[in-house]
Amino acid sequence: MQFPVTVIDQLDEAQLRKWHDFYGVTADRPRFEEEGIWRRTQQEETASNSGWTGESDARRRIVHYWHQYGLVDTTAALSLAMQQMYLYHSVAAPQAEIDEAWEQNHAMLTEGGWKKTGPGRFELGDLRVHMIRVEEHPEDLRAGRRLPEDYEVIDTTFTSVNTFPPRAIRRRPWEVLTHGVRVKDTPGKPIYADDLAQLTDFLPFQVEVGCGVSYEAGIPPLHRLHEMYHVNEIEDELLGKGFTFVLAPGRDPLLAEMFIGTEDKVGELSDMYRACFNAEVTPALHALKRMEEAGHMVGPFITNNFDALGARAGFEEEFMRRYDQRIPPVTFHPDAKALVVVGLHADRRWVAKRAREAGLKVFHVDPEGFPRPDGSWFEYPLEAPQTGDVVVRKTAADAIGDLERLLNLGARIG
Structure with missing residues (x-):
């Protein structure tokens, strides 16, 4: 797994002008960054999507990505590439489910050929992963949030080599979580x-x-990102769209693809950025x-x-x-x-x-x-x-x- 990852090979002059005018570091905002956050929580307000039935149901899944793109030299011409990749995944669930997920994650790391470099740390070429398991998450303690007594949390963080997201970026999904679930509006009579x-x-x-x-x-609709990062269960196969939250930690579909089919999955993660640039x-x-x-x-x-x-x-x-x-x-x-x-x-x-x-x-x-x-x-x-x-x-x-x-x-x- 090598970085940078080519997104569009050998840009022509028009594409280079487009990059410098609208996407590069001199543009009016940092369009060289791509970011997305989803938090899926099991609670009364989300019962229809999360399967919540009572206070013992407090499963949680957070996915946050922050990728950076830029121009890289090739033998013939400059290419557009994903230069840095950051993908954070956090799941909270009852201990028995976490036990199973912890074993499955390690089995998938082995199957994918990842090399262990330290406690909870693995690498595959230029990609690093850090996986930890805690009974109480530091961000929950900070926010005064309490999960049920038998719950635990697994955090899994993927970073490309020499990628160090600022603390404000790393904390962003937890800031989002503190705002609570989105409340639907009541329609009027337009x-x-x-x-x-x-x-x-x-x-x-x-x-x-x-x-x-x-x-x-x-450009693909937003639910293409939901499909790519496995935010919801797929219920409409033709569209790749669904509304039921992915919450069970066992053999998480996003982690399975990242651990086992790493190169293909990382390549897929730039699909939306490529589509936007080419549109x-x-x-x-x-x-x-x-x-x-x-x-x-x-x-x-x-x-x-x-x-x-x-x-x-x-x-x-x-x-x-x-x-x-x-x-x-x-x-x-x-x-x-x-x-x-x-x-x-x-x-x-x-x-x-x-x-x-x-x-x-x-x-x-x-x-x-x-x-x-x-x-x-x-x-x-x-x-x-x-x-x-x-x-x-x-x-x-x-x-x-x-x-x-x-x-x-x-x-x-x-």
């Missing part, structure tokens, strides 16, 4: 419309985009940029996406993706009369809440589902559009394209 015609009464508008826009660019700006984003230039739309361009498509379309991005439930600081243009939320689902609803409080009309563009590979439709309704909001059940390409034609027609008539 108006469902065929198009964004009503938006013409609320110009100029501002935009917030979610992964629906990225999906139209060919092209969509017609919907180009149309929004033309609307901004015409004065119909104002910035900044509020985004929850790490793909840089907004910046590459020419927008000033305001990045909202964060790992807590607090209302984010967000800049609303003083002239904005509406917020158009495009392709955004459950987690990131605070910007719309702030917009309503600021007196903006909120429009949602989302087909509320997407096709499976076999052509059947997967229903994925918006979580909580509120009374007074307008929902247009269309893709960004269709809804934004229709809006641009409507505005152009109005300009010609005017």
Whole structure:
């Protein structure tokens, strides 16, 4: 297992410009980093997903990754590579389950050809793993959290050679855990419309985009990461999607792949970053940029996406993706009369809440589902559009394209 791990071999001039302009160390934010956190807890609030039945059920699984990418020399041209990899996995469960998992983990390390270098420490080429088992986790003690008496914790940390994440990064999943589970909003009674015609009464508008826009660019949806890091059980095989938490520590599917199929798994972990880098700006984003230039739309361009498509379309991005439930600081243009939320689902609803409080009309563009590979439709309704909001059940390409034609027609008539 050698690092760096090539993601895109031999970049051409256009790809190199893209890297330096939008992803490298001189970009407006550190897009050379890729990070994700999931915490799955067994508690009353998550009973339908976690199988919680009472106070003795307190299983927990945390997954945190933080990878860094950059340019590396090859014989012919510069290549894009994963230069540093950090993957943290923590599981809490009853002692009997931890006993079994501890034995299985060591058996998988042996099967995968890992070399023991010290107590709980192993290496495979340029990749290191540190595995510890404790009755009380230091972060639980710090937070005053108590697991049931017979529970124990296994922490497993993978790092590529010479990778030393700052303490603030290492503690981030535990900070997220202290915020508790995400509470679903209660939906109101929005108006469902065929198009964004009503938006013409609320110009100029501002935009917030979610992964629906990225999906139209060919970037896999978020549940691809859930599948890759085995966050939930797969219940829809065609989509690789499910909602039941992975909690049982025995032969954990993520650890099994990391221990036994290491090179293939590490290569897979860069799939999303590669897809984001290779994606092209969509017609919907180009149309929004033309609307901004015409004065119909104002910035900044509020985004929850790490793909840089907004910046590459020419927008000033305001990045909202964060790992807590607090209302984010967000800049609303003083002239904005509406917020158009495009392709955004459950987690990131605070910007719309702030917009309503600021007196903006909120429009949602989302087909509320997407096709499976076999052509059947997967229903994925918006979580909580509120009374007074307008929902247009269309893709960004269709809804934004229709809006641009409507505005152009109005300009010609005017």
